[in-house]
Amino acid sequence: MSNINNHGVDMNNDVLFQELNCEKAATIQGGASAQVFTDANFSGLASTIFSDDIGLFDLNNFNDKISSIKVFSGQWTFWSDANYSGVGIILNPGDYATIPPEFNDVISSAKRNIK
Template sequence: MNNNTLAQLNLSAVKEINDDVAATCSGGAKVQVFTNPNFSGTASNIIDYDVPGLSRVFNDKISSIKVLSGKWTFWSDANFSGKGISLTPGNYRNLAKYSDGAFNNVISSFKRDIR
């Protein structure tokens, strides 16, 4: 088998994925949360890891979110339980406007969706 044949075999096993999935799989999922609408109030640092429980500063107080990359699921209870909402990259200025306000000031945990 020559090198060209070997390269073709290796490439045939590669699956094409979109940028969001690639960023998440490579650990590139990033998010920032805020206690008030319009990215105001207390802001978190940029987070690129799962958060099973929020501190008192943010627990049940998140009102806006910037999903910088990847797909994230936000949960109403600690340890990724309760009601969840998945968000893709974008600016979510006022959580009261999403899911009839069900996720405004109720988020207690969140994690990257890695598939």
């Protein structure tokens, strides 16, 4: 007869999974992350970026619709045009409830800056 249930471990109290926020997930992955929002003050549609670079025009139709950004880790450049061209704005970790007017609803791509 097995003693598997007699080891003093209560499986009902063990935490097997933990929900991670974007910042913790990026740290575990060893990468960088940011979250973009279609409206100011972190509202509207949101999408998290974990990749080193991404053309936002391919990311759930976020092309020319970004109005606020949270950078969880890494330094990122957000570009006005696709393929990392046009005018860029460099953002370090932080919360940007509003972005400069010249970048509001014009961002089309983003790339993590590798130092």
